Amino acid sequence: MSRLLYQVIGILIGLIGITLSLKRFKEGKTSPTVLIIWLLAWLSLIIISINPYATSYLANILGIGRGLDLILILAIIGAYYILFRIYIMIENLEMELTKLVRELALRESEEDE
Amino acid sequence: MNPRDVTIIVPVYNEEGTIIQVINDLMDRGYDIIIVDDGSTDSTPYLLQRFKDDNIKIYRHVINRGLGAALRTGIEAALSRKTSYIVTFDADGQHDPDDIEKVCKPLIDDKADAVIGKRNFSEMPLSRNIGNFIMNIITLIFYGIKVSDSQSGLRAFTRTAASKIKINDRGYGVSSEIISEIKRRGLRLKEVPIKTIYTPETISKGTNLSVGIRILVKLIINILKRL
Numbered sequence: 001m002s003r004l005l006y007q008v009i010g011i012l013i014g015l016i017g018i019t020l021s022l023k024r025f026k027e028g029k030t031s032p033t034v035l036i037i038w039l040l041a042w043l044s045l046i047i048i049s050i051n052p053y054a055t056s057y058l059a060n061i062l063g064i065g066r067g068l069d070l071i072l073i074l075a076i077i078g079a080y081y082i083l084f085r086i087y088i089m090i091e092n093l094e095m096e097l098t099k100l101v102r103e104l105a106l107r108e109s110e111e112d113e
Numbered sequence: 114m115n116p117r118d119v120t121i122i123v124p125v126y127n128e129e130g131t132i133i134q135v136i137n138d139l140m141d142r143g144y145d146i147i148i149v150d151d152g153s154t155d156s157t158p159y160l161l162q163r164f165k166d167d168n169i170k171i172y173r174h175v176i177n178r179g180l181g182a183a184l185r186t187g188i189e190a191a192l193s194r195k196t197s198y199i200v201t202f203d204a205d206g207q208h209d210p211d212d213i214e215k216v217c218k219p220l221i222d223d224k225a226d227a228v229i230g231k232r233n234f235s236e237m238p239l240s241r242n243i244g245n246f247i248m249n250i251i252t253l254i255f256y257g258i259k260v261s262d263s264q265s266g267l268r269a270f271t272r273t274a275a276s277k278i279k280i281n282d283r284g285y286g287v288s289s290e291i292i293s294e295i296k297r298r299g300l301r302l303k304e305v306p307i308k309t310i311y312t313p314e315t316i317s318k319g320t321n322l323s324v325g326i327r328i329l330v331k332l333i334i335n336i337l338k339r340l
Contacts, residue, residue, distance in 0.1 A: 098178045098283055102186045105149070105172040109190070 010049025017042035114214055114221060116143035120196040121213065122187035123204050124180055125161075126151040131206035132160055138210040140166065145196060148204075149187045152177035181287030185280040192276055199275045203266035209308040216269040219303045226274040226300035229260065229292070230267030230307035247325045248289065255332045256293035260304060264288045267307055274300050286328040 021038040024030045030038070048055055048071070055067030064070050121144045125132055139146050150158055150173045161171055172186055184201060191199045198217050202208055212230060219225040234242055245264050252263040268291065270278070277298040282290045295302045 094283070097176075098182045101152075101174045101176055101178050102182060102189075105174050105186050106190060109170060109172050 007049045007052075011046050014042045014046035014049065017045070114217060117145060118197040119213065119217060120145045120147055120191040120194060120199050122147045122149065122184065122191055122199065122201045124149050124151060124183035124187060124201070125153060125157055125204040126177060126180075126183070127153045127155045127157060128204040129153075129155045129157050129160060132157055132204055135202075135204050135206050135210075136164060136169070139202070140164075140168065142210055142213070144168070144200075144213070145194070146170070147172065147187050147190050149183040149190075150174065151179070151183040179283035179287075180285055181280055181282040181290070184287055184291075188275050188278070188280070192272070197272055198269060199272065200269045201266060207310050208267045209310060212267060212305075212307040213269075215307065216267060216305050219305065220269055220271050224301070225303035226271050227278075227295045228269040228303050228305055229262065230265050230269075231260075231262045231304040232265055232307060232309040234262070244325045248328065251325075251329055251332060252289045252292055256289065256296065258292050258296050260292055260302075262304065263292055265307070274298075282331065284328070284331070285324050286331050289328065289332065 018039060021030070021035055021042065025032070025035040052067065055070055057067075059065065059067045059070040062070065064073065121139055123135065123139070123146065125148055128135075136146065136148070146169045148161060148164075148169065148171045150161060150171060152174045154177075158173065164171070170190065172190055174183065174186065187201070188199060198220055200213055200216065202210075202213070208230070216228045216230050219228050234245065245262065249260060249263045253259050264285070265288070274295070277300065278291060278294040280287055280290060280294070292302070
């Protein structure tokens with residue numbers, strides 16, 4: 001019974017995720033690449049929910065003991081990757097902001113002359 | 114030395130207590146002055162308005178972007194004018210304006226392309242001394258350059274040297290970056306002893322321990338980026 005519950009929740013979250021991703025894509029808020037990545041992520045969530053043993057199968061191929069370990073490892077790697085991307089993004093923003101502020105200062109002073 | 118050949122860059126951030134005196138001292142000596150107000154939030158911008166002299170140019174960052182960004186704006190502005198020597202000078206009143214001639218001398222005698230004013234560490238308060246010591250070691254490890262004062266705010270460059278130096282660091286790490294750039298561009302560096310005037314303002318700002326650690330983290334990231 002408990003297994004059934006998390007399977008249902010998993011499938012539901014997956015379906016909501018797909019709907020939201022498609023909606024954002026239609027509104028032009030995401031690029032096709034990002035849409036595909038998200039669809040794959042949601043689809044794998046649904047597949048894993050329907051057939052939890054699929055992860056064990058994959059884990060065995062990769063030499064990792066349990067299916068759950070594989071998910072955790074992937075989740076941590078994924079989270080670190082996103083952190084890294086956000087770091088780069090913020091750094092770029094800071095750089096652009098500085099460029100803007102400097103340019104503004106130099107230009108304003110030019111106009112005074 | 115003709116003071117008109119020298120442009121002094123003064124990066125300013127919330128220096129209402131010292132800025133008037135510092136600028137008056139520089140004006141008395143007839144230097145060409147560039148002030149970069151790095152988004153001060155105290156009365157500094159208001160105080161700066163009273164300087165309406167042809168030899169003073171004020172550039173204002175609308176928001177605070179850090180010492181490195183301010184110096185970069187200052188150097189770019191200085192290079193757009195007819196000047197032979199570019200000097201950076203802290204606005205907190207820690208430098209003696211008479212030292213400007215001293216740091217420019219090796220440039221005029223063509224003995225160096227860049228000069229860094231070396232402060233006397235025996236006079237420095239302990240907390241600042243430790244911060245500077247760590248920064249010197251970091252500069253040595255990461256850039257392979259041994260200097261006795263990597264964090265000094267009094268520096269002098271020839272026009273050519275200043276145009277070759279590329280600044281990327283936005284914060285206090287800029288001091289180490291400038292030294293590394295001097296080396297990378299094959300410029301001749303000289304350290305000249307200067308006086309340092311310690312006041313409560315000079316002690317509270319600048320390279321203390323926490324700033325040192327932040328610079329360290331940035332340097333490591335910079336090195337990783339170059340790999």
